[in-house]
Amino acid sequence: MFLRMMPSVGRxxxxxxxxxxxxxxxxxxxxxxxRAQVATLDVNSGLFVEPSKRSGLTVVNPSAVLxxxxxxxxxxxxxxxxxxxxxxxxxxxxxxLSNVDIVTSATHFSDTRHAFTGGFTVTRATTHLSGSxxxxxxxxxxxxxxxxxxxxxxxxxxxQIELSYGRGFxxxxxxxxxxxxxxxxRLALDNSQGxxxxxxxxxxREISLNNFQVGWTQTWTPVFATQMVLSASxxxxxxxxxxxxxxxxxxxxxxxxxxxxxxxxxALGLRGKYYLRSFKTAFxxxxxxxxxxxxxxxxxxxxxxxxxxxxWLRVLVRARYYNxxxxxxWSDDYTGGEPATGPRGQYWSGDRELSPLSxxxxxxxxxxxxxxxxxxxxxxxxxxxxxxxxxxxxxxxLRDFTLGGRAPDDTLALLWxxxxxxxx
Amino acid sequence: MKQLEISVVRRxxxxxxxxxxxxxxxxxxxxxxxxxxxLADPTMQFDEKSADRAALEHALDNREGSTGGGxxxxxxxxxx
Numbered sequence: 001m002f003l004r005m006m007p008s009v010g011r012x013x014x015x016x017x018x019x020x021x022x023x024x025x026x027x028x029x030x031x032x033x034x035r036a037q038v039a040t041l042d043v044n045s046g047l048f049v050e051p052s053k054r055s056g057l058t059v060v061n062p063s064a065v066l067x068x069x070x071x072x073x074x075x076x077x078x079x080x081x082x083x084x085x086x087x088x089x090x091x092x093x094x095x096x097l098s099n100v101d102i103v104t105s106a107t108h109f110s111d112t113r114h115a116f117t118g119g120f121t122v123t124r125a126t127t128h129l130s131g132s133x134x135x136x137x138x139x140x141x142x143x144x145x146x147x148x149x150x151x152x153x154x155x156x157x158x159x160q161i162e163l164s165y166g167r168g169f170x171x172x173x174x175x176x177x178x179x180x181x182x183x184x185x186r187l188a189l190d191n192s193q194g195x196x197x198x199x200x201x202x203x204x205r206e207i208s209l210n211n212f213q214v215g216w217t218q219t220w221t222p223v224f225a226t227q228m229v230l231s232a233s234x235x236x237x238x239x240x241x242x243x244x245x246x247x248x249x250x251x252x253x254x255x256x257x258x259x260x261x262x263x264x265x266x267a268l269g270l271r272g273k274y275y276l277r278s279f280k281t282a283f284x285x286x287x288x289x290x291x292x293x294x295x296x297x298x299x300x301x302x303x304x305x306x307x308x309x310x311x312w313l314r315v316l317v318r319a320r321y322y323n324x325x326x327x328x329x330w331s332d333d334y335t336g337g338e339p340a341t342g343p344r345g346q347y348w349s350g351d352r353e354l355s356p357l358s359x360x361x362x363x364x365x366x367x368x369x370x371x372x373x374x375x376x377x378x379x380x381x382x383x384x385x386x387x388x389x390x391x392x393x394x395x396x397x398l399r400d401f402t403l404g405g406r407a408p409d410d411t412l413a414l415l416w417x418x419x420x421x422x423x424x
Numbered sequence: 425m426k427q428l429e430i431s432v433v434r435r436x437x438x439x440x441x442x443x444x445x446x447x448x449x450x451x452x453x454x455x456x457x458x459x460x461x462x463l464a465d466p467t468m469q470f471d472e473k474s475a476d477r478a479a480l481e482h483a484l485d486n487r488e489g490s491t492g493g494g495x496x497x498x499x500x501x502x503x504x
Contacts, residue, residue, distance in 0.1 A: 042475065044475035044478075044479070046475070046476075046479035046482075048479075048483050059483075061479055061482065063475070063478075156454060156455075156456075156457075157457075158454065158455055211492075213492070217470060219455045219460075219463055220455075221455065222455055222459040222460065222461075222462055222463060223462050223463070225463060225468060225470075227470045229493050229494065230493070231491075231492030231493050231494075232492070233491065233492055265490070265491065265492060266492070267490065267491070267492035267493030268493055269492075269493030269494060271470065273468050273470065275462045275465075275467075275468060282465070282467035282468050288490075288493040288494075289493075290490035290491070290492065290493065292489075292490070294489075296489045296490060298488070298489065298490035300490075300493075306467040307467070308467075314466075314467060316467075322484075322488060324488065324489050324490060327489070353486075353487065353488060353489040354489050357488070357489075359487070359488070361480075363476075363480070365474070365476050367474075388474065388475060388476060390475075390476035392476075392480055394483070394484075394487070396487065413483065413487070415479060415480060415483055417475055417476040417479045417480075418475075419474070419475035419476065
């Protein structure tokens with residue numbers, strides 16, 4: 001309505017309007033250049049592809065974050081992220097002994113998760129305090145997450161300690177079973193229609209999340225630093241997949257996946273960075289140990305190396321190995337029979353993430369940065385501008401997991417990422 | 425039961441002692457501000473907020489049964 005009252009502007013060619021706006025923004029930013037960095041804009045997009053003949057998966061993950069620094073001690077930021085997911089997955093999990101056609105049960109799906117985030121960081125001489133809130137929504141899941149963290153430097157800034165706490169209040173849509181219904185009588189969702197409405201066939205289940213973390217970073221020499229991170233997480237609520245059924249009887253009876261309602265998780269990460277002057281390269285090595293109350297024990301080992309190929313171009317290569325044991329109640333087949341695949345008690349799962357597995361990852365990233373000269377801006381607008389491109393290849397080895405006795409063919413994943421970062 | 429409690433207390437004390445020892449040893453490390461040129465470089469930061477790292481961790485969280493123990497910011501640049 002307002003624009004229609006301004007016909008003279010409306011008749012301007014589009015490019016003139018845009019160039020005028022850019023010039024105005026440029027002038028505004030130039031006027032504030034005396035305060036150094038005022039704002040940072042990160043625009044990224046990831047593409048995750050898991051090729052498969054039956055149950056491939058594609059995820060496009062665009063995101064944008066704008067951070068503004070109105071004063072030397074305060075940074076305010078806001079962002080948006082989406083996960084655009086499409087593919088197919090098996091709605092029923094059965095194992096080697098299941099007399100059910102798992103393969104043709106693969107159903108196509110697509111969904112988009114939107115996440116909005118806002119936060120601040122207060123920075124003082126040797127301390128900083130951050131807070132953030134993130135709201136995520138999709139057809140069958142909603143999340144509210146609060147996070148705070150505080151950090152300080154001491155011992156002549158050679159030692160840094162950071163404490164973090166996160167609290168999440170999530171909701172997941174399921175079929176409308178009652179808590180008193182036997183788990184073996186509960187049904188899985190077949191679609192997300194009616195979720196978070198008054199539909200009597202749908203119900204909303206709560207998930208409570210508490211995350212704690214403490215990090216200690218230490219510089220030992222001018223070229224060597226280490227970091228130790230201790231994490232703990234408490235989860236309570238509906239922790240299964242509302243769409244997945246598991247074959248629990250030899251006659252082919254199926255029931256909604258049934259996981260315990262509580263899970264405590266802990267992890268210890270240790271990593272070090274060393275700059276090798278003769279190679280002009282920063283090498284990094286890390287290990288992480290993980291344990292939870294579902295009896296999963298995970299080990300992660302990482303190596304990476306990064307160096308400047310040109311003053312404005314740096315390249316990183318990385319490798320990672322991961323191995324985990326299965327959850328106590330996980331079995332490839334719950335229909336009885338062999339002890340190795342027999343029932344595990346009151347819980348049953350079709351989740352491959354809870355099965356014994358290992359994975360290998362190889363990846364690389366190139367990052368180019370252009371800094372503006374004193375008094376000059378890159379493209380007349382940016383104090384600095386950087387762009388990155390990366391590629392990672394992840395191969396998972398599922399040791400026991402099968403779909404009706406057949407090994408899944410979607411165990412190779414490809415991940416591309418593009419990023420652009422501008423400092424105003 | 426009492427033996428279990430004693431074992432837990434011993435382990436906790438050992439953990440506290442080890443942490444105190446490590447922190448105390450940290451006091452011996454003195455890197456002066458003029459020696460931080462390399463440590464301040466982005467390649468030596470533990471939690472560089474890169475898009476590819478965030479996307480990778482997001483994907484791994486959905487493919488593996490473990491989580492946590494990742495990087496926090498820091499790297500000895502003394503930038504604050």
